[in-house]
Structures are given as structure tokens and as C-alpha cells.
């Protein structure tokens with residue numbers, strides 16, 4: 001019965017649906033004809049005030065109304081008319097002035113009027129943005145104003161499965177994308193056709209057409225039909241003839257609404273700078289965000305690299321400034337990035353540390369302050385960064401920290417771009433120093449120290465390859481002071497090869513751009529990585545970074561899901577890798593189970609901790625295979641090492657030398673000197689004896705556990721042989737489970753995943769060069785006394 005009812009109703013339903021579609025088409029046809037006529041008559045020079053003054057379709061008007069867009073901004077008023085009439089456009093207007101609608105409205109309307117919408121119409125428009133964040137934002141606006149249209153749109157910006165994107169692309173009428181990812185689809189997705197494409201839009205066009213993306217864009221253009229309309233928009237748009245030729249623009253209209261304005265930045269934006277030495281920038285930043293009024297603000301802080309962002313975020317987070325902190329950089333997973341953007345968008349009070357990945361286009365509502373702790377690469381970047389505040393009629397403030405050496409050059413650059421900026425000073429009594437706190441934190445947490453070192457290195461390298469030497473001159477910075485301000489005990493050494501300077505500069509430029517390209521196209525990056533030739537050094541340092549940072553991520557970054565710490569900036573130079581030696585010791589420690597480099601010298605005080613400080617960080621230079629080998633031998637490494645000095649911290653965190661001279665009077669008051677000496681020697685001898693006993697017991701237990709495990713394996717193997725076969729996957733897992741269940745030491749599990757084979761006995765430097773079998777295999781030297789005895793025997 002039910003089937004019958006369904007059988008009877010289905011054709012009726014379909015018929016009605018068909019009827020509705022036909023009626024709509026007729027209405028649309030009439031609508032489209034009327035619209036075409038109105039667009040034909042439209043005078044692009046006339047000034048329109050409202051969207052309703054423009055010949056726009058019903059669904060678009062409804063979409064605009066539901067998103068509360070009624071009045072046109074200047075750029076919208078000028079550009080939309082021209083674009084509706086099919087002109088190519090170079091659009092320039094200040095940040096936050098509504099350029100997104102200026103290109104999205106014509107895109108929707110032109111496709112609608114040419115009936116390039118719906119499932120079979122194919123791809124009609126491509127909107128390219130330099131970053132994922134921006135691509136998703138444009139897509140959101142498109143969804144808002146296009147919701148009443150029968151248009152299929154989507155984002156293709158990486159971070160999702162390629163296949164998923166390829167399937168979706170086949171149905172899209174409008175795609176919002178990043179350059180690298182769309183190029184990948186153009187070249188790899190067979191079913192992806194752009195033959196019907198009518199419109200190409202480049203948002204942040206100057207950025208997309210610059211060095212970092214140029215190759216991708218040129219390749220994309222090759223795929224697109226030449227007969228199309230092209231719209232280019234940016235707050236820092238140029239009329240570069242070369243770009244126009246590359247994009248085959250036809251008689252483009254240059255729409256620059258603020259060209260004659262006295263300032264190139266928004267009117268409601270108050271801009272200041274402070275002169276602060278590099279070594280005090282972090283102090284100043286801390287003082288700023290912990291100010292009472294800042295705690296009730298939304299602050300966006302720009303730093304120059306991923307490493308800076310990570311370090312400042314981690315350090316400040318632990319110091320609890322009293323304002324929610326967020327951080328964003330291009331090495332995070334897409335989901336994390338989008339989540340952070342969303343959280344900052346919704347936040348009322350928050351401080352976001354970010355790289356230039358959000359410098360352009362991203363529309364965070366109601367940002368109160370933009371703080372540029374690290375200076376911008378150029379004046380255009382400055383304009384885009386500060387443009388994250390004071391958007392669409394809102395007020396905003398921006399402050400930039402300048403090292404004294406940067407002031408003159410930067411002001412010249414900004415003046416040339418019509419940026420009104422004034423100097424202000426920090427009140428001395430408001431300035432707090434966090435140097436000691438950071439130093440303490442770095443001592444306590446090697447991972448933070450490691451991040452600090454990386455931040456220092458990346459920053460310094462960044463300065464070295466800055467193209468504008470008049471502003472950024474590496475020689476003029478107090479780098480030792482800067483290292484100290486990061487909590488480091490000395491400036492890590494970096495060696496720049498003169499011969500590589502040009503190449504480094506080129507790569508730096510590319511990297512700045514590619515960092516963003518990367519930000520947009522992480523997967524592309526991964527593809528490149530895969531094909532790249534990897535040297536021994538690469539592999540070694542990748543391993544090392546994983547060792548050092550794996551724990552760090554788990555511990556301090558938590559579940560943030562950062563993408564693995566690639567050699568983001570390291571690859572800029574062919575520098576000799578210099579690693580402060582205590583870092584190496586640490587990473588080797590992690591590899592070499594059970595051996596300790598620095599004994600726990602607690603100086604009799606059980607609450608005191610000992611930290612090895614490699615004084616001026618005498619770094620080890622890895623410049624040959626021999627040295628690479630050396631790294632693997634901890635003992636040899638220690639020989640090379642400037643041992644540094646040991647200090648001990650008491651409960652108050654005050655550092656003491658390990659042997660500090662006591663006040664003589666107090667010492668004598670405690671009794672006869674000989675008696676005191678005897679007591680001390682006895683106590684120390686007792687302590688060493690006890691430690692010795694414990695060592696022996698531990699070593700024996702360890703050996704016993706290993707032996708048991710080996711025997712267990714052998715028994716299992718024999719069992720398997722008897723049965724004649726072992727199901728490789730399942731039984732292996734079962735074995736691993738069994739070993740774990742049987743409670744064999746976790747150390748063994750670490751041993752190459754429990755795949756331990758009977759090992760040859762490791763040779764010691766003092767052993768005779770005999771086959772292992774001939775040695776007293778059963779007797780291993782376990783204590784220092786035994787070692788001494790053995791050495792004495794050899795000497796005799």
C-alpha cells in the first residue's frame with residue numbers, strides 16, 4: 001500500500017517541481033532581459049548611493065538586505081557599475097573600505113545574467129586570494145549575499161582531501177581559492193574544466209602578482225580562456241604595466257577612490273610609533289598588554305616569524321598577563337588556524353600574536369590595537385597590517401616599535417606612502433622588565449629555551465636578508481642584549497656565508513612570499529618537500545628537532561596540532577649548523593638510554609637543582625662528516641665541549657656557585673677544622689657508597705629484565721617455528737601487547753619498538769681489540785671504581 005501511495009504521488013510531485021522550475025525560468029528570463037537593458041543604460045560615471053540604485057537581480061538584493069548592506073561605499077559605488085558592464089578593473093581603496101563586495105556583487109550578477117549558474121553551467125568565476133584565511137572569509141561573504149541564488153560555490157585552499165576538493169570543483173559555478181592549490185587541480189584533476197570561465201578576480205592583487213606567487217599565477221593564466229573579465233583589487237594596488245600584460249587585461253579601468261586623499265590609511269586610524277631598543281621590545285610589549293586598559297581591549301600583535309610568535313606566546317602564556325592570548329602562524333594546521341581566526345573574531349578582549357599571515361584582507365571585527373613589535377618588511381605591509389583595525393567607519397589605534405636604528409629609514413618609507421604617524425614615548429614608570437623572569441623560565445624549561453634560541457636565530461637571519469638595508473641594518477642592533485631579553489644566557493652564533501648572500505636574499509624574498517604561499521598551500525609545500533634532495537644533515541636535524549620538540553608540543557603546546565616544525569627559516573642559508581652544546585647533550589640523552597651527562601649535584605641540599613649553563617654558549621660547528629660522527633659519540637662530544645659552570649639554585653631561585661666560600665668566622669665557630677674535614681669526607685664517602693649501591697642494583701635489574709625479555713622472545717620464536725608460520729601483522733601486535741602486559745621495563749619498549757635483537761656488547765675505549773666472544777662477556781664494568789681498576793690494570 002505504502003508503495004502504491006508513493007507510486008502515485010511521485011509523478012505528481014515531480015510534475016509540480018518541474019512546473020515551478022519552468023515558471024522560475026520564465027520569470028528569470030524576463031528578469032534577465034530587463035536587467036541586461038538596465039545595465040546597458042547604466043552610466044558608470046554617475047554616483048550611486050545605495051545598492052538599490054544599481055541594476056541588481058532580486059536574489060542579490062535580498063541577500064544584501066538580509067546581510068544589512070544598504071549603502072554603497074565609495075569603491076563599491078564606482079567599481080560595481082563598471083564591472084557590471086563587463087570592464088576589466090584595477091581597483092584600489094583603503095583597507096576596510098568594502099572591496100570584497102565591490103567584486104563579489106558583479107561576479108554573482110554577471111554569472112546570473114549570462115545564466116552561468118546551476119549544476120550544468122560549469123565554473124564561471126574564479127576568485128584568488130593569497131591566504132586560506134582570506135579565501136574562507138571571501139567565501140563567507142559570498143554565501144551571505146548569494147544565498148537566494150541558485151549558485152554553487154566553494155573554497156579550494158588546501159587542508160582538505162584533494163579528492164574531496166576535486167569532486168566539489170566539478171559542481172562549482174564560483175570557486176574561491178589560493179593560487180597553489182587551484183594550480184594543482186588545474187594540472188592534476190582531469191575532470192576540472194575551466195572552458196566556461198568568464199570572470200577572474202585577484203583579491204590583494206599586488207601580493208598575488210609579486211615574486212612569491214608569480215609562477216603559480218602565470219601557470220594558472222595559461223589554463224584560463226583568454227576571453228574573460230578580470231578584476232584586480234588591493235589597498236596598495238599599482239598600475240604595473242607588466243602585470244597588466246601578464247593578465248591580458250583589456251582597456252582596464254583604474255578605480256582608485258582614495259588616490260587624492262592626504263593619507264593612504266583609514267581616517268579613523270590613529271598611528272604612533274615608539275623608539276625602543278630591540279633588547280627592550282619584549283619588556284615593552286609585556287608592559288603594554290598588562291596595562292589595565294589593554295586588558296579590556298582586542299589587540300593584534302605582529303611578529304616577524306613563526307618562531308617569534310611561538311616563543312612570545314609560550315613565554316607570556318606562562319606569565320599570565322590577565323588577557324586571553326591566542327597565536328596564529330602559517331605552520332599550524334588549517335583547522336587550528338581557522339579556529340583561532342574564529343575565536344579572535346568572536347572575542348571581546350583578547351591578544352593575538354600573529355605573523356603576516358593575517359596582515360592582509362582579514363576582517364576581524366572591532367580590533368582596538370594593532371601592535372607591530374617587529375617592523376614590517378615594507379610600507380605596503382605596514383599599511384595592510386594597521387588596516388586590521390579602524391575598518392568600515394570604526395576607530396582604531398596602531399603602534400609600531402622601532403629600534404633607534406630603524407627610525408629614520410622607516411619614517412622616510414612611510415612618508416613616501418602618505419602614512420601619517422607620530423612618535424610617542426613610553427612612560428618610564430610603566431615599563432616593567434621581564435628579563436629575569438624569562439631567564440628563570442628558560443633555565444627551568446629547556447624547550448622554551450630552545451624556542452628562544454630559534455626565535456633569535458630566525459630574527460637575526462631575517463634582518464640579515466632584509467632587502468631594505470636603510471631601515472634594517474644588522475650591524476646596528478644590540479644582539480647580545482636581544483638574546484638576554486629572550487632569557488638566553490648568550491647569543492647563539494650564526495654564521496653567514498658571504499658567497500651565499502645573494503642566494504640567501506633571493507630565497508629570503510621568496511620565503512617571505514612563499515611563507516604566505518605556504519600558509520595557503522601547505523600541501524604544495526609538502527609535495528615540494530617530498531621531492532627535495534635530503535642530505536644527511538637534513539635527516540639528522542629533522543630527527544633532532546622531533547626529539548626536542550615532541551615533548552615540548554605535548555607539554556606546552558598541548559593539543560594544538562601544530563604542523564611539524566619544518567626548517568622554515570633554516571633553509572634560507574647554508575649556514576654551518578651551530579648548536580649550543582647543552583642542547584645536543586639533551587637530545588643525545590634522549591637517544592641514549594640510561595646514561596647521564598650531568599650528575600645531580602645538589603650540594604647536600606635536596607631541594608636545590610643543578611643546571612648546566614654553557615656560559616657563552618660555545619657552539620659546536622658541524623662542518624664535516626667527522627663532526628657529524630662526533631655528535632653521535634657523547635663522550636667525544638663532551639671532550640669538545642666547553643663544560644660551562646654549574647650553579648645551584650636555592651628555594652628563592654637565587655643562583656649560587658656550587659662551591660661557595662663560607663664566611664670564615666661562621667666556619668671556625670662550628671668546631672675544629674680537622675674534625676670538620678673528617679666529618680665531611682666521611683659523609684661524602686658514605687653518600688658515594690650509597691649511590692654506588694643503588695647504581696649496581698638498578699643496573700642488575702635492568703640487565704635481568706633485558707635477559708628475560710630476550711629469553712621470552714626466543715621462546716616465542718621457537719614456538720612460532722614449531723607451528724611453522726607466523727601471521728605477520730596480527731601476531732606481531734599480539735607479541736607487542738604481550739610484552740607490554742608482561743610488565744617488561746618500559747625502557748625496552750622504547751628500544752626500537754621492542755624489536756630488540758641479541759646485541760653485541762658495546763665496546764669501550766679501554767677494551768682490548770679482541771672479538772667480543774673472547775672477552776669476559778659476563779662481566780661488565782658498572783662503577784667508577786671498577787673502571788679505575790680496569791684502567792690501572794691496563795697501565796700495568
Ligand SMILES: Nc1ncnc2c1ncn2[C@@H]1O[C@H](COP(=O)(O)OP(=O)(O)OP(=O)(O)O)[C@@H](O)[C@H]1O
Nearest residue numbers: 071072073095096097098099100101235361363392
Ligand atoms: N556597504 C557596506 N555597508 C556596510 N558595511 C560594509 C559595506 N561594505 C563593506 N562593509 C563592511 O566593511 C568591512 C570591511 O570590508 P572588506 O573586508 O570588504 O574591506 P576591504 O576593503 O576588502 O579591506 P582590506 O583592504 O583590508 O582587504 C567588513 O566588515 C564589511 O562587512
